[in-house]
Amino acid sequence: MQKITREQLIEKASALLSNSTVSCVLGWGMGEFDYDVTPTTFNSVEELEKGFVFSDFCGANFSKYLVKKAAACEGKILVFLKPCDTYSFNQLLTEHRFDREKVYVVGIPCEGMADINKVKAICGEGILSIGSKGDKMTVTTLYDDEPVSIDAKEVLAERCLNCKSKKHVAFDELLGDEGDVIESNRFDEVARLEAMTPDERFAFWQNELSRCIRCNACRDACPACTCEKCVFDNPNSGVENKSPANSFEEKLFHIIRAYHVAGRCTDCGECSRVCPQNIPLHLLNRKFIKDINEFYGEYQAGAEEGQRAPLVDYTTEDLEPGEVFDRRDSDA
Amino acid sequence: MQRVGVFVCWCGSNIAGTVDVKAVAEALKSEPGVVFSTDYQYMCSQAGQDMIKNAVKEHNLTGIVVCSCSPRMHEATFRKTAAAAGLNPYMVEIANIREQCSWVHKDMLSGTEKAIILGKAAVAKVNLNAPLTPGESPVTKRALVIGGGIAGIQTALDIADAGFPVDIVEKKPTIGGKMAQLDKTFPTLDCAACILTPKMVDVAQNDKIRIFSYSEVTDVQGFVGNFDVTIKKNARYVKEDICTGCGACVDKCPMKRIPNEFNLGMDNRPAIYIPFAQAVPKVATIDPNACNMLKNGKCGLCAKVCTAGAIDYTQKDEYIEEKYGAIVVATGFNPISMDKFDEFAYSQSKDVITSLEFERLTNAAGPSAGKLLRPSDGEHPHTIVFVQCVGSRCESCAEKGKEYCSKICCMYTAKHAMLTRDKYPDTEVYVFYIDVRTPGKNFDEFYRRAVEEYGVKYVKGMVGKITPEGKKLKVQASDLLANKQLHIDADLVVLAAAIEPDKSARPLATMLTASMDTNDFFTEAHPKLRPVESPTAGVFLSGACQGPKDIPETVSQAGAAASKVIGLLAKDKLTGNPCVAGSNELICNGCSSCANVCPYGAISYEDKEFRMPDRTTKVRRIAVVNPAVCQGCGACTVTCPSGAMDLKGFANLQIMAEVDAICK
Known part of the structure; x- marks a missing residue:
């Protein structure tokens, strides 16, 4: 591929x-x-x-x-x-x-x-080896006599x-071209969540985040999470190293993390890739990115070195907090 | 563990009327750390303060919680009390059970419940308080006055009189402001120039005052006592120190048809000009948008006729950096645009003018040399209609006018009407008004003279429509007292346009972090008790930038602002605020987020060597806060992703403890 x-x-x-x-x-x-x-x-x-x-x-x-x-x-x-x-x-x-x-x-x-979970969904567990030939992937498993050939496009990761x-x-x-920025539909899923009622959305996230085992893989893989000492590891922060004692805490960990990387997240998708529980964590970050784009104009973190992110910058054109509510009301 | 004393104030019936103060004192007794809890009628009184001092001694208190009014009111008082009792003043916390509790609640039950919760939060916080010691910062003994109108001039003169150097920054080529454009001044009718220009000369001759004319403030950093200001001196293409103001260049300039701003475009000036005869500094300025030499490199006549050799076509904008201890804003006002008031036909007829244009028409130095002539045909007008409150007190026309009263219009209209009748008794003068407002010394007498002695026809009612028809202006109006419609054929209509703050005020307020109201007037620190100070320390307000004002009021406010500045500059050192941010270098990432959001430029970075647990060393970039510059706003603490940045006195843990206490 x-x-x-x-x-x-x-x-x-x-x-x-x-x-x-x-x-x-x-x-x-x-x-x-x-x-x-x-x-x-x-x-x-x-x-x-x-x-x-x-x-x-x-x-x-x-x-x-x-x-x-x-x-x-x-x-x-x-x-x-x-x-x-x-x-x-x-x-x-x-x-x-x-x-x-x-x-x-x-x-x-x-x-x-490729997303291995998608491969497993097609070929089942017990994968022994995966080969690649052009657009095809050949998967050998414990249970199949013949290698299974699948279309590589079918098992692309969500972020890809x-x-x-x-x-x-x-x-x-x-090695190759410099390439171009391309159109994507990456905010479609966010828009779908936005269209839910607050109760539906709460239920959606409750369901997703309830699977969290606080392995911290999302944080450990996230290129925006590079603090010398993470607040969740700092005994003086008051929120350190808690495995979720209740549903409130398991949600809060991810929401706090999303806030910490807001405006800095480049939407690389590592959080969702490494999550062993397949929680679509990237959606939290994408919601922030979508909001920042809508409130302050298109902004892509990391597009240039030394950029001033909208959330740590002030311009006289910035919208007033009240406008956020006006928009919300006009949407409703 | 702290030993906390709780003192619940009744504030007479202010608090005790809605909050069961005894129940609050009782409930807080059982909070962690509390060893003493009581209530008293007036905690801020001498007896109340003595009660606190005695309790500190008797119960060995280490922390104090006063449940009383807003900390803005009496935090300083109780800190002094604590200091007098031998405690660190920052071991005091105020629970605001008046403004945030008794005054907003109606019934005793909910008021008391909330007061107890607020008290618990304050106790939770004081348990984590640590003694703090403020630093000191020096005071730069120089003031900056932004705006060179009568407000700025008076403030500068008064500050200089006390012996402190002052700089005036004026964006126009000359100081003088609006007052220089006026003809006579109410209520005494002395000529504006006769009383203003000597002051302008005083400014020019005062060796403590520097004038930066044709200049603007482009950047302000620092804090009270230590502002770093960048002033942009726009290129005027004339060397200020050499030009003698002889005017030879002005006479010879071939580009003579540039609308003259000083006369509000009612006549023309050349591309090189001196705004008016008494300008200070009396120096020519080249308008770069009109000068053929600057635009196309052709002409150069002014340089040829200038015997002093002052013309410099290559002059560039110059940026000057200067330090100041105090800044006075005196940016003044402008009449609002009449473009949207189609009903008054301002843009359709030259004979519909604003009051400021009327001033220029009657001014001996104006476009008609002081003769009141119609702008359209130069004939003497026989019927003049004055319309008051054009755009003022206009709740229904917020998109084009102002809700507030512009305050000066009633008086200057009375003046215009009276002077017209005095000079041209054959002229019929009508004034249409909503109310005539004349509260000021000798103001009402002045207005009555206009009506009784000079026969000005005052009509209560508004003008509905003005239609130009031939040489006449058809005025349709209502006379509310006679309850009838009036139709007047006028020769000239004068609109008393509402006034608004100068457009430069809003960006300036952003630079100064000074607050403004919705109309872009600067807000004072307290509307009654601190009317000439802005809430930003070291920034003072003078004149109409704070609200509509006439000349006597402006001059008194200018003097008041000057006295506040003098009080500040007279100090050698200022005691700082110890509640400043600090970075924990062990967990700082050096990511620069905090410096990006710091409005005061208080954060810098350094590379520091750290011993790692494995005994290697590592050089890391870390944030360092300059406590003298930090104003303790806390923006950095909420931006810091690792929580390395914290605010002394308002630490993250203290705030979380308060939240926990409230949510328990």
Whole structure:
């Protein structure tokens, strides 16, 4: 499915390692299964050839890893970024979370990444291996004698179905085109929730969030959640490390998190990708993005480094709080 | 654990009438930390304060909760009481059970219930209070006056008189403002120029006063005692220090058909001009939109005739940065636009004019050299109709007029009518009014003279429609007292247009973080007791920027503002507010969100080395708050994603404790 191959990436990384442009490579390493790919640092060509993988399951957004990895790498660190990752990259730069000089960005094209849950929905559990051939995916399971062939488009992740941009907004070098911002229907689902009555909406979120096990995966993967110490880990904050004692707390964790990343979230979708309970957490953030667009004009976090986000900026054209209520009333 | 004393005030019957104060004192006794709880008629009185002091000694109190009026009223009082009893003044919390409780509740039951809840919140907060010590900041002993009309001039003169340097920033090429455009002044009828221009000269000659004319304030940073202001001196293409104001350039300039703003466009001026003979500074200014040399590089006549060599076509806008201890806003007013008042035919006929235009028509230095002539044909008008309250007191016409009374129109219209009858007794003068408002020293006498001695025809009622017909203006009006319709063929109609704050006031208020009302008049810190101070410390109000005013009122307010400024500048140091933000460097991400939202520019960043748990060191970017600049607004604390930023005296934990106490 991907236009670019593992070999091309290894070749690029090896060249940059060999000519000493970089001394480490942030890439994808093999996990237990083919679909279980893990961000890994490679320090040599040998390591790359042994462990580097690239497939339709390389969805992880590497930007956040740079906060720790860039400082830890002796020289520059090479990072492969998909278009959506570059927005997070800029946003983190805006927040001074790593040193741009320490990073060498190679932008890679992306055809959309696969959602393993969708694969499992078609092929069932017990997946042994997943191969890729053109637009098809061949899935071998414990229970089928023959590998099952499925259409890669059918198992695209939600965030890739609603891809907002194929444009690389930050890079040192590109493998492929710079790409363009594209039209997407990513706010349709938010609009559907907005159209609900408050009771229906409450029931919807109650149902979704009740599955939360407070594993913190959403927070840990989120490129906007890079605090030195998260309020949920800080004993002095009064809200630290609580596993949800009741439905109120499990909702509050996600709502507080959505508030903390409001105006900073680039809509990369990592929160929903990593959620083991398949809670559509990205919808909370998208609601904020939609509101910010409507209240302050179109704003895409991370589109440029150093942008002033509407929520931490003041202009005389800003709408007055009262206007928010006027709009709400006129909608009703 | 704190030892908290609770003091519930009756405020006479203000609180005790709706709140069972004894029940409140009793209920708060069992709150955590409370060791003493009582009530008293007037806690702020000497006896009440003594009661607090004694209780502190007797019960070894470490914290005090006073359930009384708004902290804006008496927080300072009770802090002093605590200090006198040996406590840190910031160990006092006020529960507002008057404005937020007894005054808004009608029945004892709900009033008492809420008072107890508010008291519990204050107790919960004071349990987490820590002693705070305010810092000090120096005072820059220089004042800035924004606006060079009579208000600004008087304020500047009074401040300079006390020995402090003052700068006036005026956006026009000369100081003088609206008063310079007036002819005579009510109620004594002395000529405006005769009393204003000597003051303008005083300003020019005072070595404590600098005038930045043709300039505007573009940026204000800092805080009371320490404002950093950027002033943009617009290029006037004439070197101010060399120009002698001889006027040779003005005479020779070939671009002579530019509408003259000073005469409200009723005559023309050249592209290089001096607004009027007594202008201060008396320096020519080139209008860049009209000058052929600046637009097309052709001409250059003024440079040729200037013997002083003052013309400089290459002059650029200049930005000046200066420090000030106090800022006085004196941005004044303008008549509102008459464009939307079609019924009065202002845009259809040259002979329908505003009162300010009438001033210029009767002024000896005006377009008609003081002869009252119709603008359309230069003939003497025999019937003049004055219409009062055009756009004033207009609740139904909010989209084009103003709801408020413009205050000065009744008097200047009486003046215009009287002067017209005095100079031209053959002229019939009508004044249409809603009410005639003349509260001022010798004002009513003045108005009665206009009616009784000069025979001005005052008609109670509004003009409905004015239609130009040939040389006449057909005026349809109603006489409410006679209950009949009037039809008058007038030669000239004068509209007493409502006045509004200058358009520059709104952006200026944003720069100063000074508040405004819905009409864009600056708000005073207290409408009765602090009328010349804005709620923003160090910003003072002078003249019509605060509300419609006549000259005597403006001058008295200007003097009052000056005295407040002098009081501030006389101090060497100001005691700061200890309730400022601070960043916990251990959890700060250095993300800059706080600096982005800080309206005072109080936050900067530094790289600091940290020892990590694994004994390595790490350099991280962290936020640092300048406590002298921080005003304690708290914007940073709610923006900080990690909760590193906190406000002393209003810590996140304290506020959460209050919320918890209220929700329990």
